[in-house]
Amino acid sequence: MLHSRSVLDDAHILVVDDQPDQLRLLIDVLRQAGCRISIAFDGAQAYQRALAIAPDLIVMDVRMPRMDGFAACRLLADTPATRTIPIIFLTAADELHERLEGLDIGAVDYVSKPFEPAEVLARIRVHLSRAGGRQDRAASTGAPDTTGxxxxxxxxxxxxxxxxxxxxxxxxxxxxxxxxxxxxxxxxxxxxxxxxxxxxxxxxxxxxxxxxxxxxxxxxxxxxxxxxxxxxxxxxxxxxxxxxxxxxxxxxxxxxxxxxxxxxxxxxxxxxxxx
The missing domain is CATH 1.10.10.60 (Homeodomain-like)
Incomplete structure (x- = not known):
């Protein structure tokens, strides 16, 4: 158990959801596991914050205003500075075609709401371990894409x-x-x-x-x-x-x-x- 928690300890997680109650629940779960947390309320904000803070992993809803999670995932997957950040969709959008689309565009996992906290933590552990912990994403080659x-x-x-x-x-x-x-x-x-x-x-x-x-x-x-x-x-x-x-x-x-x-x-x- 101690070994499992060490993967989560001080891991920086970007949580993206437009529902305050869902955010609070997930934030409480992650804080108890020792994670550092940043928050975004839609896909556009998630993309900009991921560029700015380079989180270790992103947990993101799909159905959000302004820019949905799928659109944000496409941009994150095609930006050199963010393409290696694991993205887990945590969403009520759980039709088969939605799950397949989410995985096809670059997410590493897809979890349906309502969720079990222990399962979400287990999946985050797995993907943080596979990603090898925090990566240096600022070293990507080429000029920064300031306009997007x-x-x-x-x-x-x-x-x-x-x-x-x-x-x-x-x-x-x-x-x-x-x-x-x-x-x-x-x-x-x-x-x-x-x-x-x-x-x-x-x-x-x-x-x-x-x-x-x-x-x-x-x-x-x-x-x-x-x-x-x-x-x-x-x-x-x-x-x-x-x-x-x-x-x-x-x-x-x-x-x-x-x-x-x-x-x-x-x-x-x-x-x-x-x-």
Whole structure:
């Protein structure tokens, strides 16, 4: 028992919940276990406080005003200074699809309310132990992301890359990231020099290049796989970008010839994570 408590002793936990009674209960449990505690009342505040204090672990609700827990988790997971902080969702949002989404976007655990204090402490112990205690997150490389735009774009790119065939609208994507369409569009322009649509089309065509030379999939199947409404629309977009048709590109690749390159001023610009 003493060994278990030593993991929690002086561990810095960020607790995020908009319900005062839930906060009080969890704070009492953690204080009795010897933890240091910081508090946030929504996802936006959680993100900013995590950047400022680098907690050892975050316990966070999902359904909160302004920015929900899922949106905050996406930003935290795509910010170099916070991506290694374990996040445990502690929430009444316990439908299967919600639990799966929470784990898919980067949480290490998902606990339903009402909760058993002993179980929450046990899960926190496990994840603190696996994280190796407090980590030096200030040593991440690259310039600090003072605007938050880098995290927004990284999270957006990650989400779009997994859904090329059926991406969300810009408005839906912004909502998933806890921001608004205008800021998301501005972040893409400032970070990538492109609109969201330009990035998405460029990424689709980049994937198409790989599929054309690396798979036997038909051009119609490739068009469907990357989200074009028809093979004709795909062929037109491909030819406009690379000055070569998809079939000619595939043939040149199979014969070891010189493949088409992007037109001047239309170079592919992928988002590369510095980490």
């Amino acid at each position: 735009n880098g995290a927004i774009v990284r999270a957006a790119v990650r989400h779009l890359s997994a859904r090329l065939s059926a991406p969300p609208t810009v408005e839906e994507l912004a909502r998933l990231l806890g921001t608004h369409e205008k800021r998301l569009s501005r972040a893409f322009r400032e970070e990538l020099g492109q609109t969201v649509f330009e990035y998405l089309r460029g990424e689709r065509l980049r994937i198409a290049q790989q599929l054309l030379t690396g798979t036997p999939l038909s051009i119609a199947h490739i068009a469907e796989e990357i989200g074009f409404s028809s093979a004709a629309n795909f062929a037109t977009a491909f030819r406009e970008r690379f000055a070569i048709s998809p079939s000619a590109y595939r043939q040149a690749g199979q014969q070891g010839g010189e493949l088409g390159a992007p037109d001047a001023g239309q170079s592919e610009q992928r988002y590369v994570d510095p980490q």
